[in-house]
Amino acid sequence: MSTLAQEQSRIATEADHAKFGPRLKTALPGPLAKKVVADDDRVISPSYTRSYPMVAKSGRGIRVTDVDGNEFLDFAAGIAVNSTGHCHPEVVKAIQDQAAELIHMSGTDFYYDHMIKLADRLSAIAPMPGPHRFYYGNSGAEAVECAIKVARYHTGRQNIIAFFGAFHGRTMGALSLTASKPQQKRRFAPLVPGVHHVPYPYAYRNCTGTAEEQEAYALNCARYIEEKLFKTILPPEEVAAIILEPIQGEGGYVVAPDNFLKEIRRICDQHGILLIADEVQSGVGRTGKWWAIDHSGVQPDIVCIAKGIASGMPLGVCMTKASVMNWVPGSHASTYGGNPIAIAAALATLDIIERDALKNAAQVGAKMIDRLKGWVAKHPHVGDIRGRGLMIGIEIVKDQKTREAAGDLRDKIVELAFERGLLILGCGANSIRLCPPLVVNQQEADVALDILEESIVLASK
Known part of the structure; x- marks a missing residue:
């Protein structure tokens, strides 16, 4: 120059x-x-x-x-x-307008049409084919708690597989899945039983080889579940779900390779296991697609949504294939979940992101x-x-x-x-x-x- x-x-x-x-x-x-x-x-x-x-x-x-x-x-x-x-300004206006009309009515006990409107908007951009059903909570941890419970309820199985490096929240169920830092669990045991952790494909830390060797390493991380876990301590017919972040957040912003995600999907299909995508941090447009898992073409059964969905208002969403959320009234609920102001913010947020x-x-x-x-x-x-x-x-x-x-x-x-x-x-x-x-x-x-x-x-x- x-x-x-x-x-x-x-x-x-x-x-x-x-x-x-x-x-x-x-x-x-x-x-x-x-x-x-x-x-x-x-x-x-x-x-x-x-x-x-x-x-x-x-x-x-x-x-x-x-x-x-x-x-x-x-x-x-x-x-x-x-x-x-x-x-x-569009989110602020949506919040202000809604606050002047209705602040709270509790979707647990009553009906509110904007809960349906947001569900339809999310269904249209879901990473798996519909129909879908939705549960509203207040945070990512609550979305994960719902995913744990609905997976166990639907399958009648008790065990869940998660990954080292994962962060799924700090409530007791979500914390049991989390494996990011020891301090997050220190002095809180006993945690929720039935959780098993396996290696996540962190190539920079665990594989210094060629691109082909890194692909093989990623596959081996997925196959560890069948070749080690299922052959030693965990009967596959007792596993309700595998939960993963398509990009680990607290674990270091580690991107899961496509072949790893596809192999996890195959394992789930083969053994009747539900695949939960924790998109709390990676979803709602953050990666340039609506969902980080969209980059791989892999379709989950359950998606956990929060953080960016409502531009700062507290909202967590658990989205499932409609057939999965087959529980009966009283099985799970949240007083503030689906709060009218939070949903108004989410609808405005989706407008801005889409546009x-x-x-x-x-x-x-x-x-x-x-x-x-x-x-x-x-x-x-x-x-x-x-x-x-x-x-x-x-x-x-x-x-x-x-x-x-x-x-x-x-x-x-x-x-x-x-x-x-x-x-x-x-x-x-x-x-x-x-x-x-x-x-x-x-x-x-x-x-x-x-x-x-x-x-x-x-x-x-």
Whole structure:
């Protein structure tokens, strides 16, 4: 690149940072943020995992302003929840209009037509053929709890297979399936019995071979169920379901290979086992398709939905093939599930994603991944780039040859990014997750990656 071209590029970059970048007014945390953090420490449960002292006050689009007036780029999106960005005007209007009409009537005991309307909208984009049935709760964990119960009820079987690295929630049933970090289970036993964990295909950590060898490794992870579990301790006719994340979230944003998912589907079909896709973090357009499992063409029997479905309102959905949800009244329910305001937000969210954000997630995400892949050659502590759409993982290592995890270095990068006005989160032992609102534009994405790259360079020094 010529000297003139370099100067023009520098000027353009500075202009983008001024227009699309964060705007910081104080050292971080600011004085008001420090007070809130101190008060929080006095009265709020210490079980929450705060990565840095971000004290939010307001948000618009992909921007969040803290109590001191500092404006950040949000590439965490409330843990992939704010799919349409903060306070999207269409979502706000839907919430306000609904709040003025009906706030609560309890779909457990009464009828509400928008519960049907949302079910029909989700049925039209389901990753498996209909007809379908839907259960409404308030969170991803509740959607998973429903999936556990309906799988056991429908099949009359008691056992469920989950995967190492999985995160399915923190309520007792969902926690029993979770296998992400020991602290999540420490001192909470006994957990729900009948859960068996098996290896998830994490090729970067467990297979350093060729593409063909990695494909074989992925198949072996699936076949472990038949060749080890079913031949030693677990009769297949007593397994109700296999639950998996098409992209593991808390496990490190690890993408399941297509051949692995297809082999799991074959095993389920052969043994009469239900396949549950936990799409709580990966679904509702996050990967550039409605569901992460859509990329493989594999059709589940049950889908767990939450996070991005209602742009920040509490809503969890368990979607099944209609024949699966064959339980009788009183078998399962939720007082607040299907809350009118949450459903209004979900309907507005689906409108925005269908019209604009689905395509945008695919396009902006592809360009981000393309740029990030170049960092493996450029930055010695970037070990792996993986993801789909706007669900992107960056694995941080001490050394690319040994692939030794560098969790402390990852944490330092996250902290440095915060100090520069970029909100990101870690996942797994040593990975960074990028999950911005699906409405992020290319200039905002470029500025965010500039800040992140600067943070990596500084942390490496």
